[in-house]
Amino acid sequence: MTDNVGCSGAESAGSAGSGGTPGSAGVAEIGGASSTAGASSTVGAGGGSSGSGGAAGSGGTLDSAGAGAGVVAFATWPGQNQVATVDDAGIFVGNLSGLFYEPASGSAPTALWAILSAPATLYRLLWDGTVWTPDTSDTWTAGKSIVYTDGMGSPDSEGVTKAAAGSAGVYVACGHDNDNSGVPRLSVLLYDDTAAGDTLTASMEWDLTREFQLPVGDANLGLKAIAWVPDTYLVAKGFFDEGFGTPYDPAMHPNHAAGIFFVGLAENGGIYGYALNHTDGSYTRVATISSGNPSIAELSFDRDVGYLWAVCNDTCNGRSNVLDIDTRAGSPTLGKFYIRQGFERPSTLGNFDNEGFAIAPESSCVNGFKDVFYADDGNDANHSIRADSIPCGPFLP
Numbered sequence: 001m002t003d004n005v006g007c008s009g010a011e012s013a014g015s016a017g018s019g020g021t022p023g024s025a026g027v028a029e030i031g032g033a034s035s036t037a038g039a040s041s042t043v044g045a046g047g048g049s050s051g052s053g054g055a056a057g058s059g060g061t062l063d064s065a066g067a068g069a070g071v072v073a074f075a076t077w078p079g080q081n082q083v084a085t086v087d088d089a090g091i092f093v094g095n096l097s098g099l100f101y102e103p104a105s106g107s108a109p110t111a112l113w114a115i116l117s118a119p120a121t122l123y124r125l126l127w128d129g130t131v132w133t134p135d136t137s138d139t140w141t142a143g144k145s146i147v148y149t150d151g152m153g154s155p156d157s158e159g160v161t162k163a164a165a166g167s168a169g170v171y172v173a174c175g176h177d178n179d180n181s182g183v184p185r186l187s188v189l190l191y192d193d194t195a196a197g198d199t200l201t202a203s204m205e206w207d208l209t210r211e212f213q214l215p216v217g218d219a220n221l222g223l224k225a226i227a228w229v230p231d232t233y234l235v236a237k238g239f240f241d242e243g244f245g246t247p248y249d250p251a252m253h254p255n256h257a258a259g260i261f262f263v264g265l266a267e268n269g270g271i272y273g274y275a276l277n278h279t280d281g282s283y284t285r286v287a288t289i290s291s292g293n294p295s296i297a298e299l300s301f302d303r304d305v306g307y308l309w310a311v312c313n314d315t316c317n318g319r320s321n322v323l324d325i326d327t328r329a330g331s332p333t334l335g336k337f338y339i340r341q342g343f344e345r346p347s348t349l350g351n352f353d354n355e356g357f358a359i360a361p362e363s364s365c366v367n368g369f370k371d372v373f374y375a376d377d378g379n380d381a382n383h384s385i386r387a388d389s390i391p392c393g394p395f396l397p
Helices: 231-236
Strands: 096-102 111-116 121-127 132-134 144-147 155-162 169-177 184-192 199-201 204-207 223-230 259-265 270-276 283-290 298-302 307-311 320-325 337-343 354-359 369-376 385-391
Touching: 096 223, 096 298, 096 369, 111 155, 111 354, 121 155, 144 155, 155 184, 155 259, 169 223, 169 259, 184 199, 184 223, 184 259, 223 231, 223 307, 231 259, 259 283, 259 298, 283 337, 298 354, 307 354
Parallel strands: 096 155, 096 354, 144 199, 155 223, 223 298
Antiparallel strands: 096 111, 111 121, 121 132, 121 144, 155 169, 169 184, 184 204, 223 259, 259 270, 270 283, 298 307, 307 320, 320 337, 354 369, 369 385
C-alpha cells in the first residue's frame, strides 16, 4: 500500500510491501453465470412489468441461479496487506455503505463518493494529503441529503456509482424507504451532483421491486451494491445479452447511458445486470450472475483492467470474488460473467461490516500496486474508511 494512501498519481508513495501473491485456486464455474433469462423484461418507472422477464422466464421472481451456486476457493489477499485508516475519527458515526472513486478530471480533483444509508446522505470526499475529508464547497461539508423524485422519503441508500467519466449523474442503489422500512422498494435513483443546496432530489427512479418479490418485513434483503460497466468493454469481450438471447448489441437498448448497471442483492448474493432507459424509466434485465457468496455488500468495476469485484461484508468474513466475462472458446459460460478468483480479506483488516469498496485507477500505481478503499458500516474504533492495495494490471491467472 502506498505511504500516502488514497493519493492521486501525482502524489508520492512508498515502496511495495510483501503482500501475498494470488493463489493457485482454480476458476470457479457458477450456476448464475450459466443460467439463461426469459423474455426481455421492460418495466416502466412505476414498476409495472410489460414483459415476462426475470431469470429463466420466471416472470421476475427471484430464482436459484443467484443463490451463490458453485464452489469458490479463496486465495490469500493479493495486495500489500498494510491496511490503514484514512478518515478522521468521528466524521461518520455509522451506516457508511457504498464507495466510488472518481479520478481527477480537468479542474476537478479526485473525489471519493460515499453514501450513508440512514439518514440518506451523499458525501463528496477529497484527499487532504493524510485522510479523506468532506468537501467544504457548495454545502458538501455535512453531506447532502437525498430524497425520492417527489421530494419525499429517505432512501435506504446502500450503493453508489457514476457512469462515464466526467458525467454529473450519481446513481444510488436502495433497498427500501427508511420512512417505511418494512416494505421493499428496490430502486436505482439518479442524482445530479452539480445541483445546488443541501438536499438532492432524484431526477429518475428505476423501481426493480417486482423483479425479486422479496417478503415484506425484512429491511435488509434488498439492493446493496451497484456498478456501471461500459458498452465498450462488454462488446469487446463478447458479452451475452440474456434478455434477448443474443450477443450484446447496445443499439437494442436505447438511452441506457452507454453501459449496463449491475446491482447486488443481499438476500442471495445475486448480481443482476440492467439496461436502464434514461428517457422513459423502463429497464431490461440482461444478466443474472452469482457473486459466489451467500450475500453481497458491494460491487466495484475496475475500469482500467476490466475486473468486476463482488465484495461481501462480515457475513462472509470479508471475502471477495473477482468476475470477468468468459472468452474461452467452447466454454458453457462463454460471453457471461464468471468467477476468475476468490480472495480472503487482508489479514490486517478486521472482520468489520465493510459495505463499501472502491478501486483507484492505474494512473495511481506505484511499484506495481494501487489503492483500494473499504467503508465500514459499523464505524469500528470510530473510523469508517480504510485502505489497502491490489496489484496493478490484469494480475489474475
